[in-house]
Amino acid sequence: MAERRLLPLAGRWLLGSEWRAYPGRALSAVLAIALGVSLGFAVHLINASALGEFDKAVHSVSGAADLTLRSASPLGFDEMLYPRVARLADIDVSPVVVLPATLDGTTPVLLEGVDLLRPAPAGQGAGPIDAGAMGGLLVGDAIYLSQGAQKLVGRAPGDVVTLSANGRSRRVRLAGSLPDGAQPRAVMDIAAAQWRFAALGRLQRLDVHLAASADAASVRRAIRAVLPADVVIADTASDVARNDGLSAAYRVNLDMLALIALLTGGFLVYSAQSLSVARRRSQLALLRVLGMAKGSLLAQILGEALALGLLGAAAGIGLGLGLAQLALTLLGGDLGGGYFHGQAPRLVFAPWPALVFGALGVGAAVLGSMVPALAASRIAPGIAIKNAGDAVDPRTPARVLPALVLLTAALGASLLPAVGGIALFGYIAMALLLAGGVMLMPWLSRWLVAPLRHLPVRSVAFRLAAARLWGAPSQASVALAGVLASTALTVAMAVMVTSFRGSVERWLGDVLQADLYVVAGTGAGGSFDAATQARMRAVPGVAWLGTLKEVPLQFDARRPAVTLVVRTLDGPGARLALIGPQRPPPSGSLPVWVSEPASRIYHWLPGDTLTLPLPGSPRATVAGVWRDYARQQGAIVIDERMYTRLTGDRSRSGVSIGVMPGTPVDAVADALRVVAQAGGTAATISRPADIRGTALQAFDRSFLITYLLEGIAVCVGLAGVAATIGAQVLSRIREFGMLRHVGALRGDLARMLLIEGTLLGLVGGVAGVVLGLAMSQVLIRVVNPQSFHWTMDTLLPWPLLGGVVVALAVATGGTALLVGRRVLSTDAVRAVREDW
Numbered sequence: 068m069a070e071r072r073l074l075p076l077a078g079r080w081l082l083g084s085e086w087r088a089y090p091g092r093a094l095s096a097v098l099a100i101a102l103g104v105s106l107g108f109a110v111h112l113i114n115a116s117a118l119g120e121f122d123k124a125v126h127s128v129s130g131a132a133d134l135t136l137r138s139a140s141p142l143g144f145d146e147m148l149y150p151r152v153a154r155l156a157d158i159d160v161s162p163v164v165v166l167p168a169t170l171d172g173t174t175p176v177l178l179e180g181v182d183l184l185r186p187a188p189a190g191q192g193a194g195p196i197d198a199g200a201m202g203g204l205l206v207g208d209a210i211y212l213s214q215g216a217q218k219l220v221g222r223a224p225g226d227v228v229t230l231s232a233n234g235r236s237r238r239v240r241l242a243g244s245l246p247d248g249a250q251p252r253a254v255m256d257i258a259a260a261q262w263r264f265a266a267l268g269r270l271q272r273l274d275v276h277l278a279a280s281a282d283a284a285s286v287r288r289a290i291r292a293v294l295p296a297d298v299v300i301a302d303t304a305s306d307v308a309r310n311d312g313l314s315a316a317y318r319v320n321l322d323m324l325a326l327i328a329l330l331t332g333g334f335l336v337y338s339a340q341s342l343s344v345a346r347r348r349s350q351l352a353l354l355r356v357l358g359m360a361k362g363s364l365l366a367q368i369l370g371e372a373l374a375l376g377l378l379g380a381a382a383g384i385g386l387g388l389g390l391a392q393l394a395l396t397l398l399g400g401d402l403g404g405g406y407f408h409g410q411a412p413r414l415v416f417a418p419w420p421a422l423v424f425g426a427l428g429v430g431a432a433v434l435g436s437m438v439p440a441l442a443a444s445r446i447a448p449g450i451a452i453k454n455a456g457d458a459v460d461p462r463t464p465a466r467v468l469p470a471l472v473l474l475t476a477a478l479g480a481s482l483l484p485a486v487g488g489i490a491l492f493g494y495i496a497m498a499l500l501l502a503g504g505v506m507l508m509p510w511l512s513r514w515l516v517a518p519l520r521h522l523p524v525r526s527v528a529f530r531l532a533a534a535r536l537w538g539a540p541s542q543a544s545v546a547l548a549g550v551l552a553s554t555a556l557t558v559a560m561a562v563m564v565t566s567f568r569g570s571v572e573r574w575l576g577d578v579l580q581a582d583l584y585v586v587a588g589t590g591a592g593g594s595f596d597a598a599t600q601a602r603m604r605a606v607p608g609v610a611w612l613g614t615l616k617e618v619p620l621q622f623d624a625r626r627p628a629v630t631l632v633v634r635t636l637d638g639p640g641a642r643l644a645l646i647g648p649q650r651p652p653p654s655g656s657l658p659v660w661v662s663e664p665a666s667r668i669y670h671w672l673p674g675d676t677l678t679l680p681l682p683g684s685p686r687a688t689v690a691g692v693w694r695d696y697a698r699q700q701g702a703i704v705i706d707e708r709m710y711t712r713l714t715g716d717r718s719r720s721g722v723s724i725g726v727m728p729g730t731p732v733d734a735v736a737d738a739l740r741v742v743a744q745a746g747g748t749a750a751t752i753s754r755p756a757d758i759r760g761t762a763l764q765a766f767d768r769s770f771l772i773t774y775l776l777e778g779i780a781v782c783v784g785l786a787g788v789a790a791t792i793g794a795q796v797l798s799r800i801r802e803f804g805m806l807r808h809v810g811a812l813r814g815d816l817a818r819m820l821l822i823e824g825t826l827l828g829l830v831g832g833v834a835g836v837v838l839g840l841a842m843s844q845v846l847i848r849v850v851n852p853q854s855f856h857w858t859m860d861t862l863l864p865w866p867l868l869g870g871v872v873v874a875l876a877v878a879t880g881g882t883a884l885l886v887g888r889r890v891l892s893t894d895a896v897r898a899v900r901e902d903w
Contacts, residue, residue, distance in 0.1 A: 096336045096432070097379040099553075103329025104383025104428040109390035111420050132161075132274035133283070136290065139297045139621040139680030140631070141167070142714060143269035151293045152273060157281035161185055164260045165271035168232035168253065172588075172749070174220040176212070177252040178232050180260025207259030209242040216251030217244065233264045234596065234718060296684035301624035329427060330498055330552065333435035336375055337505075337548050341439040344368065351443050361444040368440035369433055376432025380425035387424070388416065465510035473503030481849050490853035496845050501555060504838040505548045512547070512830050513537055519826070527811070528818035535823055536830070547831040551838065554831065554871060558839025561867050563846040564770055570859035571696045571766055572759070574644055579755035581613065581640030581723035582732055585739055588749030594718035599746035603722060606742060608735040611638045611725035614707050616718070620680050622669065627700040629665055631679070633710040633719070640723045643704065644694040650674045652688035657709060659687040664856035665701025666692045679703075685713055697762075699855055796820060796886040817887055824883025825876045832872030 136152065138144045146162065153160040164180030183204055203209030210230065212222070222228055224241045230253065231237075245254060261267050277286060290300060344351065351364060359367075392414050477499035483492035519533040585603070587594050594616070595603070604612045613635030619628035635641050643660060650673035652658040659679075661671045671677060675689045687705070695702050711717055726735050736752045743750035753761075803816055844861070852858055 093339060093375060096332065096339045096375050097382065099332030099335040100329065100376060100379025100428045100432055101332075101382035101386055103326065103332050103431065104380050104424050105386035105390055107326060107329065107427070108384060108387030108421060108424040109394060111424070112387065112391040112414060112417060113394055133277040133302065134275040134287070134290070135301045136273035136275065136294065136298050137301055137621065137624070138165075138271045139299050140618055141271070142297075142618070142682060142716065143266065143271045144295060144298050145682075146268050146270045148293070148295065148298065149270060149273060152275070152290060155286070155289050155293075157278040158286060159276040159278070161274040161276075162257060162270050163272040163274060164257050164266055164269070166232040166260065166264055166266065168230055168264075170212075170216065170220045170222075170228050170230060170253075172229065172231060174216065174251070176216050177250055178210075178230070178260060178264070179252055179254050180257035180266075181254060183256045203240060203242060205256045205259060207237060207239070207255060207263040209240045209255070211243045211245050211254040212241050213245040213247050213252050215247040216253065217241070219251060233266060234594065235264045237263050296678050297680040297682065299621045299624045299680075326427070326494070329431050330501060332379065332428070333431035335548075335552070336372055336432045336435035337438060339375075340368065340372060340436040341442075341548070343371075344439040344443045348443075348446060352446060355446075365440050365444040368443050369436055372432045372436030372440070373429065375436075376429035379432060380428035383428055384421050384425055387421075388414075465513055467507060467510045470503045470507035470510070473499050473506060477503060477845075481845050485853035488854070490850040493845050493849035493853060496849065497559070497842050500838060500842050500845070501552050504555060504834065505551055508547055508551060508834065511834055515830050515833065516826065526818075528815050529822050531806075531811075531815075531819045532823035532826060535819075536826055547827065547834070550831050550875065551835050554835025554875065555838040555842055558836050558868065558871060559842035559846055561864055562840060562843035562861070563851070565864040565867075566843075566847055566859050566862045567851070568763065568766055569862040572763065573860075574694055574696055575755075575759045575762055577644045578642060579758060580642050581611075581755070582726040583724040583736055583739070584721065584753050584755070584758060585724065585743065586721040586751045586753070587719075587743070588751065594720050595722065595743065595746060595748060597717040599742065599748065600717075600719060600722065602742045602746070603724075603739055606735060606738045608727050608730035608738070609724055610727040611640060613638055613640050613723045614719040615721040615723065616707070616710075616716075617720065620703070622680065626668070629669075629700060630698045630702040631681075631710075632702050632704045633707045634704060635723075636704070636706045639725050643691075645691050646694050647692050648673060649691040650689075652690050657685055657687040658690040658706075660691045660693050660704040661689055662693055662695035662698060662702040662704075663858065664695065664699055665703060667852065667856040668701050679705075679713075681713055683713065694857070696857060699857075701856070796883055817884060820883040820887035821880050825880035827883075828876035828879030829872060831879070832875040835875070836868050836872060 136148070143164075149160065149162045152158070162182060164178075166178045166180075168176050168178040170176055183201070204211075212220075217223060220228060222241055224243055227238055227240050229236055230239045239255075245252065261269070275286075275290070277283060287300065294300065354364060354367075355361075395414055477496045480492045480496035480499060485491070485493075516533055516536045520530075520537055522529075522533075524530060585595075595614075600612070600614060603609065614633075615635075616633040618631040618633065620631045621628050636643075645660070646663065656676075657679075659677075661669075665671060669677075671689050671692075673689050673691050676686055677689065679685050679687055687703075693704065707719070724735065724739065726732050732754070740750055740752060806816060807813075840863075847859055847861055
């Protein structure tokens with residue numbers, strides 16, 4: 068009975084003494100687990116908060132309509148669709164005009180024209196309309212304005228503002244307030260909106276309310292039967308899905324990277340527990356001699372890992388809450404990715420996800436400790452109680468088959484397609500690469516160190532260090548497990564980001580061929596009319612002028628819109644970064660060029676035909692695919708003359724200018740600005756270098772979280788290697804005492820530790836860089852094409868790669884020397900007295 072009470076007490080004492088003696092090793096493992104949990108939990112909270120805010124906004128804008136028939140482009144659809152749909156049974160239909168507009172030429176709002184004589188649409192937050200305001204609303208002299216828009220423009224009900232939309236401007240009075248929605252909005256009567264802002268005969272939306280007895284599926288089929296190609300049918304679920312799709316790949320990638328960081332934490336736990344077991348082999352053997360069963364010893368080691376996991380998970384949940392709040396405040400609901408402008412959702416705690424991510428953290432710690440725990444339970448007590456050295460015979464060859472199996476499985480997983488638009492198998496391949504790399508370390512460390520043993524070097528310290536690393540590969544691999552994982556992850560992310568940034572920079576150099584780019588401001592519809600374009604073309608010094616307009620096209624209600632890029636396709640500044648085979652379209656057909664993301668998302672290839680959701684539903688032929696890093700959801704390029712012929716729309720949002728040789732560019736820019744102002748539109752004029760700098764700044768902002776992840780991974784990895792090397796040196800006191808007995812000087816041992824630590828860091832650095840390069844190819848060639856739908860060239864950040872190897876060598880060598888100075892001060896006779 069006494070023994071049953073004594074053994075658990077001894078186990079708890081063993082754990083407490085271990086953590087008190089080596090707090091750095093336990094702390095690095097806890098921090099690694101906390102890092103992975105906090106990043107994953109924070110990303111989930113931000114996503115849930117942003118989507119929850121958007122869901123409320125969708126309901127406020129649509130008035131809780133059951134179905135919405137939405138124009139596939141801002142040009143709208145023929146209003147005669149309204150009576151055709153309204154005649155269908157079991158539905159009530161409300162027509163809506165939706166136009167992008169500005170207040171006082173500066174504040175963008177969404178102008179909605181609704182039928183004020185119908186009670187349902189007028190009740191979308193406008194409240195009761197008094198008789199005095201009704202007259203102004205019906206003739207377009209008054210609007211209702213959302214409260215957020217009132218704050219932005221600095222106006223209150225009763226004030227007068229200038230409302231501009233579709234190239235027209237009008238002074239209107241604020242008749243009342245609307246609740247805030249997805250974006251600032253204004254409401255007036257639908258007929259007044261069509262009349263005052265040149266939208267006669269066009270609608271952008273039909274809100275459909277179903278009768279209580281209606282069959283939703285039958286109604287959908289009936290509506291689809293009368294819909295033209297330029298109208299899509301949507302509901303709240305598809306709106307939320309479309310919004311979620313804007314940043315889904317970006318957020319899922321951050322989630323997966325957080326899980327990879329959590330896996331790195333598991334390897335650090337493995338490293339810490341393996342060293343702890345190796346150092347305490349004699350103590351664990353004593354517990355076995357005293358009567359502790361194998362299962363109890365296994366539970367003891369796993370209990371230690373469980374404690375580390377619980378501490379890390381708890382710290383990670385708290386840190387995740389703080390990170391999520393900070394990210395929402397500084398970066399918004401899109402984590403700096405630029406997807407949801409103007410949204411600042413309120414953070415909402417999610418208990419079940421907290422439990423899930425906490426369980427993942429605990430699971431990573433326990434799984435990381437499983438191998439050393441099983442090894443501890445299998446030790447022979449009689450031998451281990453006197454032998455605290457490396458349990459592996461140096462003559463035993465390292466096993467490589469399990470590592471090769473994992474690496475082969477990683478290669479196979481990288482060849483599998485995406486799952487639901489997410490590169491799931493790509494991340495599985497990265498995890499398998501990490502596991503295979505760690506398992507390959509004993510063989511790799513011995514293979515890299517073997518040539519050093521045969522160098523004609525007379526230094527005793529160097530020969531001892533090389534012999535030690537070659538003869539104890541298991542300890543070397545344990546020391547490098549955590550740092551290998553963190554280094555490989557850092558290198559993989561660094562190579563991917565460098566390649567992506569370099570490819571974007573090259574692409575910008577290819578497409579920015581003009582000398583000046585003029586973009587219309589927000590006033591008076593934010594576009595240049597045909598007369599203004601002609602006057603710009605006549606400015607002295609202008610050798611070539613190309614025009615540009617971007618029109619969102621909705622091909623699928625559950626997917627974000629594809630951008631129709633209307634531009635000039637002939638001249639020196641009209642180059643497209645074409646990739647892959649091109650196919651000239653048949654004579655007389657309408658040619659278009661699709662971007663690489665559009666080709667991947669919708670499976671459009673050269674020679675395919677597609678229906679453009681424009682008036683008349685024209686058919687177009689894909690002539691080629693072009694590289695585009697600016698529009699992740701896809702883009703289609705069409706010649707501006709073809710677009711004008713199809714739509715009659717001659718307005719353009721921007722122009723590109725080629726300047727005559729010898730003409731001062733600044734003089735041409737000033738003349739263009741004067742012409743734009745004379746046309747009633749403010750203009751922003753930029754040079755290619757300005758656009759390139761702004762684009763790269765936006766790129767760096769979108770990868771801010773990635774850079775933070777890299778920095779934290781490096782710090783955690785260096786902390787882990789410092790604690791690991793320190794523990795290994797401290798566990799070799801008797802070895803150093805024996806060397807002192809046979810004549811080795813303290814200086815020789817200090818140099819040996821320095822060389823040994825440096826070599827260990829070099830081995831880990833080289834292995835981490837090689838493994839990271841392999842993982843980077845998975846990110847570049849699998850994850851990015853499957854998640855973001857674009858490809859890139861591999862560019863290596865050589866200074867960073869060299870810096871990682873040098874930093875690891877310095878960290879391991881310096882740590883070994885610093886800890887060794889303390890150990891070497893121990894009296895040699897006392898260090899080996901137990902062996903007498």
